[in-house]
Amino acid sequence: MAVLMNEDSRVLIQGFGGAGQREAATSLAFGTQVVCGVTPGRGGQEINGIPVLNTVREGVEQYHANVALIFVPAPFAADAIIEAADSGIPTAICITEGIPTLDMVKAKAYLQQSATRLIGPNCPGVIAVAEKARAGIMPVEVYMPGNVGVISRSGTLVYESVDQLTRLGIGQSGSLGVGGDPVIGTSQREALELFQNDPNTAAVVLIGEIGGTAEQEAADYIPEMTKPVVAFIAGATAPPGRRMGHAGAIIAGKAGTASAKQQALRDVGATVVESPSLIGATMQQVLQAQGLT
Amino acid sequence: MKLHEFQAKEILAEYGVPVPRGRVARTPDEAAEIATELGGKVVVKAQAHTGGRGKGGGVKLANSAEEARHAAGEILGMQLVTHQTGEAGLPVHSVLVEEQIDIARELYLSIAIDNSAGKPILIASAAGGMDIEEVAGKTPEAIHRQLIYPHCGFQPFQGRALAFAIGLDADLLRPAAELMGNVARAFEENDGAIVEINPLVVTGDGRLIAADAKFSTDDSADFRHPRLTELRDTTQEDAREVEAHEAGIENYVKLDGDIGCLVNGAGLAMATLDAIKFEGGNSANFLDIGTANNPEAVVTALKIICEDPDVKTVLVNVFGGLARTDIIAEGVVQAMTSGMLTQPTVVRLAGTNVEEGLKILDDSGLNVIRADGFAEAAQKSVAAAAAASKG
Numbered sequence: 188m189a190v191l192m193n194e195d196s197r198v199l200i201q202g203f204g205g206a207g208q209r210e211a212a213t214s215l216a217f218g219t220q221v222v223c224g225v226t227p228g229r230g231g232q233e234i235n236g237i238p239v240l241n242t243v244r245e246g247v248e249q250y251h252a253n254v255a256l257i258f259v260p261a262p263f264a265a266d267a268i269i270e271a272a273d274s275g276i277p278t279a280i281c282i283t284e285g286i287p288t289l290d291m292v293k294a295k296a297y298l299q300q301s302a303t304r305l306i307g308p309n310c311p312g313v314i315a316v317a318e319k320a321r322a323g324i325m326p327v328e329v330y331m332p333g334n335v336g337v338i339s340r341s342g343t344l345v346y347e348s349v350d351q352l353t354r355l356g357i358g359q360s361g362s363l364g365v366g367g368d369p370v371i372g373t374s375q376r377e378a379l380e381l382f383q384n385d386p387n388t389a390a391v392v393l394i395g396e397i398g399g400t401a402e403q404e405a406a407d408y409i410p411e412m413t414k415p416v417v418a419f420i421a422g423a424t425a426p427p428g429r430r431m432g433h434a435g436a437i438i439a440g441k442a443g444t445a446s447a448k449q450q451a452l453r454d455v456g457a458t459v460v461e462s463p464s465l466i467g468a469t470m471q472q473v474l475q476a477q478g479l480t
Numbered sequence: 481m482k483l484h485e486f487q488a489k490e491i492l493a494e495y496g497v498p499v500p501r502g503r504v505a506r507t508p509d510e511a512a513e514i515a516t517e518l519g520g521k522v523v524v525k526a527q528a529h530t531g532g533r534g535k536g537g538g539v540k541l542a543n544s545a546e547e548a549r550h551a552a553g554e555i556l557g558m559q560l561v562t563h564q565t566g567e568a569g570l571p572v573h574s575v576l577v578e579e580q581i582d583i584a585r586e587l588y589l590s591i592a593i594d595n596s597a598g599k600p601i602l603i604a605s606a607a608g609g610m611d612i613e614e615v616a617g618k619t620p621e622a623i624h625r626q627l628i629y630p631h632c633g634f635q636p637f638q639g640r641a642l643a644f645a646i647g648l649d650a651d652l653l654r655p656a657a658e659l660m661g662n663v664a665r666a667f668e669e670n671d672g673a674i675v676e677i678n679p680l681v682v683t684g685d686g687r688l689i690a691a692d693a694k695f696s697t698d699d700s701a702d703f704r705h706p707r708l709t710e711l712r713d714t715t716q717e718d719a720r721e722v723e724a725h726e727a728g729i730e731n732y733v734k735l736d737g738d739i740g741c742l743v744n745g746a747g748l749a750m751a752t753l754d755a756i757k758f759e760g761g762n763s764a765n766f767l768d769i770g771t772a773n774n775p776e777a778v779v780t781a782l783k784i785i786c787e788d789p790d791v792k793t794v795l796v797n798v799f800g801g802l803a804r805t806d807i808i809a810e811g812v813v814q815a816m817t818s819g820m821l822t823q824p825t826v827v828r829l830a831g832t833n834v835e836e837g838l839k840i841l842d843d844s845g846l847n848v849i850r851a852d853g854f855a856e857a858a859q860k861s862v863a864a865a866a867a868a869s870k871g
Contacts, residue, residue, distance in 0.1 A: 206771075206802060262703060284770075287671055287701035288593055295598040296630040311801055324801045326831040341747015346799045346831055347854060354853075367746055370598045396747060399595040421750040424757045425766070428564065432731040432746025432768035434700060435595065440613050462758040463751035464855030 189315035189361030189388065190336065190381040191278050191306070192254065196320040199252035199276070200224045201267045202259035203239055206282075210256070210324055211237060217327045218319030222250040243274040256312065256322045257281040264308060265290035268372075272303035279372070280322050281308035288434070291370040298372060305372025309433065310364035311342030317360070317387070325349075325362065333358015334479070335470060336382035338375060339394035340367050340401075340433065344421060344463070348392050351467025357474065360388040367396070367433030375405035383412045389479045390415045392470060393457070395448055397422030398436045402448040409455040415477055416457040417470045420445040423461075481697050484527040486576045487711050488675070488695035495666040497659055497677075498689045502578030511552030514577040515545040521580045524551040528570040529716040531694070532562035538572065541580065548577060571715055581689060586679035587646055588612055589660065591628075591667045600628040600667060602660060604642040608679035634664035648682070655688055670708060671701030699730075720765075724784045728777070729767065732784060737762025738792040739865050740785035740823070742778070744769050744803040752797050755854060761862035764791045771802040778811020779820070786821045792868035794825045795861035797854070800832030809840035816846050824849060824864040828857035 198214060200207045203224030211221045212235060223238045223246045230241035238250070246252040255276045259267035264283040271279040272294075286308050298305050306313055312323015317332040324342065329350045335357055339345045345362045352359060363378050365371055375393060382388045393416050395402035402420065409416055423445035425431045427438040438444055449459045460469045474480045483491070486504040493499050501518060504527065505511040515522045526538030533539050538560045540551035552575050559569035586608030594601040604624050607615045616623050624645040626638040639657025648656050659680075667675050676694040683689060702709050714722045724732035731746065739756055741763050743749035749768040756763050765785060772778050785794055798808045809829065815821035828851040829837045841848050849864060851857035 210802075261700065285700045287704075288673070288698050289600075289668060289671055289701070292593070292599055293630050326799075326801055329831065339747065341745055341750075342801055343743075343745025343748035343799045344751055346801055347748060347751070350799070350830060351854070369593055369595045374596070394747065396750065401595065404596060419751070421747050421754060424753045424763070425750055426733070426735065429733050429766075430699075431733065431750050431766055434698075436746055436750065441617070462855070463755050464758075464853070464858065 189318060190363055190385050191304070191313050192315040192320035192322060192361065193318045194320065196220065196254050196322065197222045197250065197252050198254045198256055198322050199243065199246040199250065201243060201255055201257045201271065202226065203234065204258065207258040208234055211235070213327065214321045217321050219321045222246070222252050243270050243276065247274045247276055253277055254322050255279040257283060259283060261285040265294040268294045268305060269297050272298050272301040276303060278304050278306070280306040280310070280312050282310065282312060282324055284309040286368065288369055291368065295370055295372065306363065307366040307372060309368045310366035311345055313361065313363050315361040316358065323364070329353055331358040333360065334387060334389035335359050335392060336385065336388040337362035337392045338378040338382065339364050340396045340435070341394060341421060344394045347463065348394060348466040352470060355467050355471050357467065357471060360385060367435055369399065369435040375401050376408045379405055379408050379412065379416070383414055388414065390417070390470065390474055392466060393418040395420045396433065396436045397425050397431065397438050397445050398443045400442045403442065403451040406451040406455045406457070409452070409457055415473050417460060417466065417473055418452045418457045419460045419463055419466050420448045421463065481699055481702070481708070481712055482529045482716070483695045483697070483711055484529070484574070484713060485525065485693055486527055486574070488693040489690065491670060491695060492663065492666055492690055492693055495662040497662050497666065498687065499693070500578040500581055500689060500691065502576060504574050505552060505577050506574050508549040508553040508556065511575055511577050512545040512549035515542060515548035518577070518579045520544045522548050522577050523580055524548055524555060525576045525578065526555045526558070526560050526572040527574040527576055528560045528572050529713070530560065530562045530564045530570055532564060533560060536560050536562040552577070573715060581681060581691060582684035583681050584684045585682040587682065588678050589663065589680045590674065590676040590678070591663055591672065592674040594627060597627055599630065600664070602626045602628065602634070602638065602642060602664065604646050606646040612678065628664060634661050636661065652682065652686065652688065659688055671698040671705060672696070673698045720784065720788060727780045727784060729781050729784060731766070731768035731770065733766040735763050735765050737764050738790055738869065739861050740764045740788060740791035740794045742767050742769055742781050742785060742794065742796045744772070744798045744800070748797065748799055752795065752858070755858035756795070756862060759858045759862040761865055764788055769803070772807055772811065775807055775811035775814055778808055779815045782811065782815040782821050786823055791823055793861050793865040794821065794823050795857060796825065796827045797857050798828070799830045800834065804833045805829040805831060805837030806833040806840060809837040812848065813840060813844040813846060816848070817844070824868060826851050826857055826861040826864060828852070828854065
């Protein structure tokens with residue numbers, strides 16, 4: 188298995204509108220079990236062969252869903268996250284962008300006293316490649332099975348680095364997008380721990396961004412790892428004080444700069460890539476040097 | 481969204497935070513009138529979205545209504561240049577005219593989100609009136625923090641703890657805790673991103689007063705604060721960014737290079753700027769098109785980019801996930817065939833529906849510079865920009 192997802196993953200989709208339905212179809216075609224959708228008030232319908240329910244709890248009880256994938260619009264998304272946690276589902280993955288930060292503060296406080304792990308929000312989701320388990324919005328055709336895990340704040344940079352790896356013939360165990368918002372369910376550090384503990388992963392690509400100190404906190408964990416880490420920090424050329432698309436990507440102090448994060452990662456032995464086009468090639472060198480290919 | 485100091489103080493005052501007496505003025509006459517009301521001795525402060533206003537000549541003391549009129553006359557209409565604004569500076573269309581206060585001590589108080597803890601955090605320091613990051617760097621022990629627990633909210637003991645830590649006298653403990661609680665309430669009820677009171681002043685007669693105030697709100701919560709969004713001052717923003725915003729493009733940031741960028745996803749968009757720099761070029765903008773649902777959205781974004789006179793070359797770099805590359809290609813073709821997009825255009829497409837997207841570009845017969853992969857996209861756009869600037 189890779190991290191969080193495997194052959195036994197049974198995905199429930201919260202907010203089963205256009206995007207949710209389209210991604211459900213892609214996941215089903217890939218080989219993932221998508222067991223139900225949840226749209227309050229639409230319970231009893233069936234869309235493209237997938238039953239629609241009114242509540243997450245019904246999905247857990249009747250369809251044994253164990254992953255909630257959330258597409259609910261931003262003003263209502265925190266409610267959806269808390270509903271998922273309240274239903275006891277082990278993993279909730281929130282794709283939604285633009286959730287008010289203070290809504291996430293409340294949701295995170297709820298999650299901390301529940302058994303549910305949240306990935307995201309504002310993330311591309313999670314995929315376990317060999318297990319054909321996909322809960323997210325990533326394009327499946329760029330992946331190939333292998334032993335590299337990919338962690339990123341950004342969705343498109345997951346696709347970019349996976350594509351670079353695949354073109355070089357380097358497969359992936361899976362990818363996990365932690366999300367681009369200031370307050371998220373699972374940190375880069377926790378994501379590193381998940382891949383460190385995954386027997387199918389031999390090395391990790393970590394893609395951070397300017398803003399906050401999450402990369403420094405991830406760096407603190409790297410000395411405990413036995414697997415090599417190749418890292419890239421997006422936003423080295425971004426002006427300070429400006430929000431660069433992601434709500435969390437704003438340099439508010441020295442710790443938030445790309446150079447501070449690169450230094451923290453170098454200091455603990457991670458291989459830091461200067462250009463985003465060299466992520467795949469650098470991982471290839473690291474794998475060869477360590478005899479991991 | 482950033483608010484002006486006078487707007488920040490109006491909000492804080494509604495929550496019971498003591499602020500100096502005063503009002504905003506838009507003409508020298510108004511400034512003189514307010515100074516008269518306040519007894520003559522005032523401070524006249526430029527209202528612009530930047531720190532360091534004093535050093536930039538945007539804050540002046542006046543000891544009479546006439547002096548206030550003169551000071552306002554000098555400040556109103558100026559382009560205020562500070563260490564935060566860049567050379568162009570920011571226009572000043574209003575001044576805050578306030579009573580002068582008798583300062584015994586200058587303290588620091590702020591509230592923001594601690595991303596790692598996932599909670600709001602109150603920060604206080606006895607070192608007020610200074611750049612707090614410098615204080616944190618040189619004397620981290622001078623910074624005191626209290627996390628706010630979402631289920632119970634800010635508690636008075638936390639305010640007392642901070643008040644003790646920054647050395648307030650016993651008779652100010654309660655007022656300080658109350659003030660902090662009020663700031664926390666203003667932050668939470670208005671979806672604050674940061675509220676900073678620097679300095680928080682202890683007056684000669686032992687009162688606490690917010691002498692300066694900075695308030696930014698969370699853009700993601702605009703939908704539930706119609707009143708706040710009316711306070712937005714677009715004169716403090718880049719004109720192209722305002723135009724982009726009005727066209728529904730939220731994530732556009734003007735930069736000073738010559739390669740216009742249209743990218744999907746904030747991370748890829750930042751990385752595209754980095755890759756261009758790595759190849760020796762400079763980007764004219766950051767633009768995350770997000771999930772473009774129709775070609776018109778792509779055309780609108782390209783319009784914002786190619787109407788920028790700095791732009792010599794356009795780079796479209798899209799790795800489709802939720803975004804569909806065929807829709808992006810359709811938008812590029814429309815923008816070029818209509819004669820709107822005339823700069824050399826490099827297009828790199830990958831991911832969702834890439835075969836359809838590339839076919840649309842091929843079938844159009846247009847002179848699109850195709851790039852395969854990220855490195856090639858950056859290299860080709862840097863080369864095209866260099867060729868274009870040579871003429």
